[in-house]
Amino acid sequence: MLVAKNISKNFGGIKALERVNLEIDRGKVNAIIGENGAGKSTLMKILSGVYADYEGDIFLHGNAIRFLNPRQAQEAGIAIIHQELSLIPQLTITENIFLGRELTHYFGGLNQKEMRLQTKKLLQRLKLDLNPDTPVYRLKVGQQQVVEIAKALLTNAEVIIMDEPTSAISDHEVEILFRIIDDLRKENKAIVYISHKLNELFKIADCYTVLRDGKTIESGEMHGVNKEDIIRKMVGRNVEIVGNPIANNFTDDLLLVKDLNLKISGISKNVKLSDISLHLKKGEILGIFGLMGAGRTEFLESLFGMHAKDSTGDIFVEGTQITLKNPSDAIRAGIALVPEDRKKDGLVLGLNVKNNISLTVLDQIETAGILSEKKENILADKYIGELGIKTSSKKQLAKNLSGGNQQKVVISKWLATHPRILLLDEPTRGIDVNAKNEIYKLITALAKKGLGIIMVSSELPEILAISNRVVVFAEGVITAEMPISEAKEENILQAAIPRSV
Amino acid sequence: MLVKFQSLLALVLLCFLLGVMTDIFFTYANLINVMRQISVNICISVGMTLVILTGGIDLSVGSLLALSGAITAGLLKFGLELPFIDTFIGFTLFGAIMAGIITGTSLGAFNGLMITRFRVPPFVATLAMLTIGRGLTMLYTKGFPISGLGPQFSYLGTGWFLGIPIPVWISLIVVAIAVFITNKTRLGRYIYAIGGNESAAALSGINIKKIKTMVYAIAGALAAVGGIIVTSRLDSAQPNAGNSYELDAIAAVVIGGTSLSGGKGTIGGTVLGAIIIGVLNNGLVLLNVSPFWQQVIKGVVILLAIIIDKYNSKSNG
Numbered sequence: 001m002l003v004a005k006n007i008s009k010n011f012g013g014i015k016a017l018e019r020v021n022l023e024i025d026r027g028k029v030n031a032i033i034g035e036n037g038a039g040k041s042t043l044m045k046i047l048s049g050v051y052a053d054y055e056g057d058i059f060l061h062g063n064a065i066r067f068l069n070p071r072q073a074q075e076a077g078i079a080i081i082h083q084e085l086s087l088i089p090q091l092t093i094t095e096n097i098f099l100g101r102e103l104t105h106y107f108g109g110l111n112q113k114e115m116r117l118q119t120k121k122l123l124q125r126l127k128l129d130l131n132p133d134t135p136v137y138r139l140k141v142g143q144q145q146v147v148e149i150a151k152a153l154l155t156n157a158e159v160i161i162m163d164e165p166t167s168a169i170s171d172h173e174v175e176i177l178f179r180i181i182d183d184l185r186k187e188n189k190a191i192v193y194i195s196h197k198l199n200e201l202f203k204i205a206d207c208y209t210v211l212r213d214g215k216t217i218e219s220g221e222m223h224g225v226n227k228e229d230i231i232r233k234m235v236g237r238n239v240e241i242v243g244n245p246i247a248n249n250f251t252d253d254l255l256l257v258k259d260l261n262l263k264i265s266g267i268s269k270n271v272k273l274s275d276i277s278l279h280l281k282k283g284e285i286l287g288i289f290g291l292m293g294a295g296r297t298e299f300l301e302s303l304f305g306m307h308a309k310d311s312t313g314d315i316f317v318e319g320t321q322i323t324l325k326n327p328s329d330a331i332r333a334g335i336a337l338v339p340e341d342r343k344k345d346g347l348v349l350g351l352n353v354k355n356n357i358s359l360t361v362l363d364q365i366e367t368a369g370i371l372s373e374k375k376e377n378i379l380a381d382k383y384i385g386e387l388g389i390k391t392s393s394k395k396q397l398a399k400n401l402s403g404g405n406q407q408k409v410v411i412s413k414w415l416a417t418h419p420r421i422l423l424l425d426e427p428t429r430g431i432d433v434n435a436k437n438e439i440y441k442l443i444t445a446l447a448k449k450g451l452g453i454i455m456v457s458s459e460l461p462e463i464l465a466i467s468n469r470v471v472v473f474a475e476g477v478i479t480a481e482m483p484i485s486e487a488k489e490e491n492i493l494q495a496a497i498p499r500s501v
Numbered sequence: 502m503l504v505k506f507q508s509l510l511a512l513v514l515l516c517f518l519l520g521v522m523t524d525i526f527f528t529y530a531n532l533i534n535v536m537r538q539i540s541v542n543i544c545i546s547v548g549m550t551l552v553i554l555t556g557g558i559d560l561s562v563g564s565l566l567a568l569s570g571a572i573t574a575g576l577l578k579f580g581l582e583l584p585f586i587d588t589f590i591g592f593t594l595f596g597a598i599m600a601g602i603i604t605g606t607s608l609g610a611f612n613g614l615m616i617t618r619f620r621v622p623p624f625v626a627t628l629a630m631l632t633i634g635r636g637l638t639m640l641y642t643k644g645f646p647i648s649g650l651g652p653q654f655s656y657l658g659t660g661w662f663l664g665i666p667i668p669v670w671i672s673l674i675v676v677a678i679a680v681f682i683t684n685k686t687r688l689g690r691y692i693y694a695i696g697g698n699e700s701a702a703a704l705s706g707i708n709i710k711k712i713k714t715m716v717y718a719i720a721g722a723l724a725a726v727g728g729i730i731v732t733s734r735l736d737s738a739q740p741n742a743g744n745s746y747e748l749d750a751i752a753a754v755v756i757g758g759t760s761l762s763g764g765k766g767t768i769g770g771t772v773l774g775a776i777i778i779g780v781l782n783n784g785l786v787l788l789n790v791s792p793f794w795q796q797v798i799k800g801v802v803i804l805l806a807i808i809i810d811k812y813n814s815k816s817n818g
Contacts, residue, residue, distance in 0.1 A: 328708065348701050
């Protein structure tokens with residue numbers, strides 16, 4: 001149905017795509033697999049009309065086509081849901097969904113009522129229980145993603161490209177998404193599905209195309225290959241997967257949280273944490289699993305002093321009670337937070353790698369009030385070396401690094417504060433398989449050095465891969481706690497599913 | 502790079518053209534004159550650069566310039582009378598100047614407090630201060646100039662040292678300190694971090710409110726320095742001094758390549774921007790261009806600067 005032949009694309013002398021071939025069939029979920037930088041996103045941007053300047057041919061229903069802009073691609077029936085959300089925060093859900101294709105009355109006035117109604121239907125179909133008039137900035141990343149999907153569904157596109165649609169949404173929502181994808185497949189639409197999560201692909205995809213270094217490596221049917229085959233094709237070699245952790249007997253108390261309560265009430269954001277009590281020992285990795293809205297992120301934020309006004313409870317670090325009014329207090333107490341959204345909250349993208357690493361510890365690289373470039377270089381070199389950050393130089397801007405390396409920079413800037421407790425919120429979101437493994441190894445190594453680590457994740461395999469102990473959140477309370485030896489996908493999920501639904 | 506290559510090229514080209522078209526552009530007297538004329542704008546623009554680097558804007562600098570100048574002049578000439586307790590305080594030259602700078606600094610800090618504690622957008626907070634400052638100046642001077650401030654004070658605006666006017670020295674010192682702060686101190690790094698990504702900066706434990714308040718206070722202090730130079734040069738504090746100076750300062754910052762959304766830009770670029778505006782003004786006067794056309798041309802140059810800047814950043818990224 002949609003065929004791309006010998007597509008090549010250069011960016012200032014660098015070959016992003018080299019004679020790539022792709023065939024997309026109706027009624028199938030076509031997976032595009034490859035590491036970050038393999039050329040997936042570039043190829044999708046060509047198919048959806050973002051890049052008009054490329055070599056090669058594209059055929060839709062057998063006719064040669066060339067889109068000059070995204071609008072033409074949309075009109076031809078190709079919709080794309082970008083990995084980077086493209087919603088306008090100040091507009092409401094309805095306004096975003098109908099942006100550029102507003103419904104009007106005879107005289108050009110907006111037909112608010114009809115748009116609102118259709119939005120409500122779309123949201124219901126996606127099981128997102130929100131008021132269509134809610135401004136998008138009030139939504140969490142996961143909910144915004146669902147709105148993006150609703151936006152694409154509205155166009156009745158023939159080809160729907162989904163670029164990492166599940167990178168930010170909870171397993172519960174993934175289930176809903178898969179049901180929708182299944183419906184679309186039955187309606188004989190063509191779905192192009194890009195994801196790093198191989199487990200997902202085996203659940204949902206019919207056929208695959210693997211890209212590596214801008215070239216097509218192989219295409220085929222999903223059944224008949226296994227995970228190891230795919231990984232080998234993606235990276236061109238075997239990848240060692242981090243081994244299963246054990247429930248060690250950790251003895252030294254590090255962190256004790258007693259009866260933490262939190263209440264954030266807003267128009268659409270209503271988060272509540274009730275009587276959260278837990279402990280963390282030195283050298284332990286505590287995995288926290290929960291669905292969207294379970295309060296996992298807010299729990300970490302409270303431990304980092306971000307909700308001082310809305311929370312109550314007692315926090316002890318190594319037996320001493322501490323008061324956290326703001327992030328500075330938390331940093332002083334030896335707590336570090338690697339936030340969920342590294343581009344928004346983790347990095348200053350316009351600053352270079354070494355400036356980002358030193359940002360938390362500028363007072364330590366000062367001599368008589370003057371920043372020492374020498375000390376800063378030593379600091380940056382240390383972490384670039386220790387964490388294996390791949391960057392052309394320490395003066396490279398943070399925005400030019402790949403996702404995995406950006407995450408390592410964020411971790412570096414926190415390790416520089418010599419924390420005792422490291423809080424990680426979705427540490428591998430949007431990072432490719434290879435880089436994920438490196439992050440896992442890093443986390444495990446840090447724990448071995450005696451750090452206490454709390455990792456929040458919405459990916460069960462990740463929780464199971466490196467945690468020593470698992471705590472499950474649901475609707476703001478702890479519903480289960482188990483050592484890793486007893487943790488199974490089934491019992492974790494069971495505890496995570498909200499009772500009130 | 503300290504300054505943008507194309508801005509430098511534009512300046513060289515402009516100077517070359519003026520050198521060909523007029524006889525007096527490349528004379529010592531004229532070049533020194535240009536430098537003296539832009540020294541006030543450089544002081545204000547440096548403060549403006551710091552503010553814009555944090556992602557803010559300061560519209561009040563022209564008014565703060567007038568108020569600080571008037572306070573310095575008034576205290577120097579009349580001293581301070583406190584009728585309720587029947588006291589009179591006389592001011593030395595140094596005391597009067599300090600009082601002017603303290604006035605600028607505290608009202609700048611007030612801007613910062615409004616912006617950080619009460620979350621008033623910088624544009625609005627400083628717009629309010631623009632009229633408050635102007636009003637206070639009118640109240641203090643009763644609408645009349647305060648003149649005849651003595652030879653000691655006017656040395657600051659009209660004197661020379663090593664063949665260079667004192668105001669140029671002052672602006673050079675201000676630039677040197679600002680370059681040092683932006684490149685070599687924690688404050689400077691925090692300013693770039695806040696402008697680049699406020700949320701990430703806050704999560705890194707940086708006290709955003711404190712840094713921003715400091716930056717607006719610095720902008721106010723530098724406006725006061727400008728006010729003292731202007732007052733001293735004219736030997737008179739004019740109630741309407743510094744009118745629309747904020748626009749020249751913003752123009753210098755923008756031509757110098759600093760991003761209005763914050764996080765990107767240099768003091769060096771701003772200095773170059775101020776020089777380009779100064780040379781342009783001077784050249785248009787030398788060429789006998791009507792003042793009305795001068796304004797139009799200045800506007801066109803600002804637009805061109807932005808367009809070239811956007812075009813460059815696009816082709817680089």
